[in-house]
Amino acid sequence: MKPRYEQPGISDGTTFTCFVRSESTFDFAWHHHQEYELTLITAGIGTRYVGTTVERYQLGAMVLLGPDLPHTFASEQSEANAEAVVTQFRYDFLGPEFFALPPFRVVDGLLARSAHGLRFDHVSDEVRAHVTRLPHLEAVTRTVSLLDVLRHLAEDATASPITGPGYVMAPGLAVRDRIDAVCRYLQQAHTEPVELAEVAALAHMSPTSFSRFFRRVMGRTLTDYINQLRVETACSLLTATSLPVTEVAARSGYRNLSNFNRRFRELKGLRPTEYRAAHPQTGNG
Template sequence: MRPRYEQPGIPDGTTFTCFIRRQEVFDFAWHHHREYELTLITEGVGTRYVGTTVERYYPGDLVLLGPDLPHTFASEPYEGMAEAAVAQFRYDFLGTDFFALPQFRTLAGLLARSALGLHFGSVPGEVHALLTQLPCLDAAAQTVALLDTLRYLAADATAMPITGPGYAPAPSTAVRDRIDAVCRHLQQTHTEPVHQEQVAALVHMSSTSFSRFFRRAMGRTLTDYVNQLRVETACSLLTTTSLPVTEVAVRSGYRNLSNFNRRFRELKGLRPTEYRAAHQQASPA
């Protein structure tokens, strides 16, 4: 139930890794690693899980995730392949003090802000080209291109933190194991009734102790987190099916339509029908 700890392999002749991830489907695979990770979605849609936050992703979605920040991308059925351009590197991949040099102060600030994850609202064509072409370059050119990418992103005013300030990206092992067990369980069961006593029992805690523990570790209540999961499931159904909103609500875990509408608007700022209409208008012909 704990997240998989990944240790990305580093190719000979370089000190970081970059690749194109291309699969029929990105399965839910909750994991973390010591490396920073840049991920640009190039094909497919799905749900991005980072720390406490659950959000839809589309082609052009770009994130920078700091070390030990649990995450995964789960794609949805798609006629083509799920694809992403990925670069993973450690803080010292160019030497212990490289980012401490004054000329790289803005890059160091970018990396520091990525502790909670950063999502970029727009992806300049230069950044898209740099990331997608990285695996085709020789080691020296890859290094220059990665630094150029970070330089662009450090100046990007659209960068916003992904997960909430109440979340600790690298809590103690015991805390992380419990939280990850709960998150994996809820990812599979959130569309059914969720009872705090049962969730608490998964990590061998009383309901009262678990309530305090979860809020302290995640910066939000269990109910808030479950609502986030359910609303993102509803977003998927609204944009990929023509199901009536009443059916979307039920399939997302809501038995009460007014409660569904209220929760959806709280998190998305739109009614479900407005969200569906806006997505349809924004979709390519």
Template sequence: MPNDSTFTCFVRRDQSFDFNWHFHREYELTLITAGTGVRYVGTTVELYRPGDLVLLGPDLPHTYASERSENLAEAAVTQFQYDFLGPGFFELPQFRSVQSLLERSARGLSFSDVPEELRADVASLPGFASAVQTVRLLDVLHRLATDVAPTPVTGAGYTAAPSTVVRDRVDVVCRYLQQTHTGPVHLDEIAGLAHMSPTSFSRFFRQAIGCTLTDYVNQLRVETACKLLTTTALPVTEVAARSGYRNLANFNRRFRELKSMRPTEYRAAYLQPVPPPEA
């Protein structure tokens, strides 16, 4: 964060967002403005698309990851500390709704059904001088607190502010799983990446992430399936196989556990137009 400011607003733009599991003391408001990928927050793995708007509290482990493509990955990011407007500011009666919003962001908050005007205001924050940014950020937080019903992103089982050693081990493991989860996943192999025995690693992973390795891999696989269901016309059996499930019944069961609907229902609800093949 710049030394001459109590908060920072910037545009993150690249060919892709690389996996980098991390945490920091600042609150973070992120609006995806271009590109698609996977958002990892605490115990939760979810797809993101343009318009995805999330507020993360301090020390909440997270990362965004996308595949390299012709289209840029882009996000408007604002980071600030609780007292960026001065000690006790949000304890003032007129700002208690914002204080409540910030408290709830400890689990991460996802905002859907956000008015386009509000979304545009979030996207425009990096373009203003610091004084104007301050006023506009306060206005954005107030409107998010009063006009939009957020949804918690993660469960209560994640570990906030893990040590640097834990962070680095989890980053190595999760980065590897991000690339390999559609194939067989063997506990002893994954434990070896962290230089731990399988038993010690299982305990470590659950404490650091808040869920078991099996549960985490299932989240990765189901999100891969969601992407295939909504961007291709592949049969469900093929989607299951490409997502890492060799047994269709197991795929259907895991999918319903995480999405509360069958794969065919998900496809019908979220299917994106598939472009026609080139002539």
């Protein structure tokens, strides 16, 4: 139930790893690792889970995630395939003091900010092309190209944090394991009624203690997190099917249409019908 700890395979003679992840579907696989991870989506759409944040991703989406930040990408089932270019590296992959050197301090700041995850919504096509080519370059050229990409990203003033200001990395493995067990459970169960006592039992806590614990660690209430999951599920249904809004609400976990409309507008700034109109349909339902 806890996130899988990944240790990326780094080939002999290299200092970081870069590869194309191509699968029929990206399944929910909650995990973390000690490396920074730069991910560019090159095929498919879906939902991205990073720390406390759940949001949809589109073709061309790019994020930089700091070490030990739990995350996963789950692609839409209606998509023909899912593909991403993934680069993973440690802070000292070029030496322990490399990013402290004056020419690279701007990159050092970028890496520090990635502790909460960074989303790049306005990165240029040129930078995306550089990232796409990384897995196919020889070692020296690949290293120089990665540094150039990081420099461009560090200079992007539009980069925005993924997790909110309330997110604080769990202070220890025991706490993190409890939260991760809960997050994995909710990802599967959020479209059904969720009982506080049942969720609290996963963390071996009383409902009252768990509510305080969840809010302290996640920076939001359990109800707020469930609503975030449900609204993202609704977004997927609105864009991938022609189901009536009432059916979308029900399939997303809402038994009350007024509550669904209110929660949806709070999180997306649009009514469900407006959201559907603004996003082209990607499936037939």
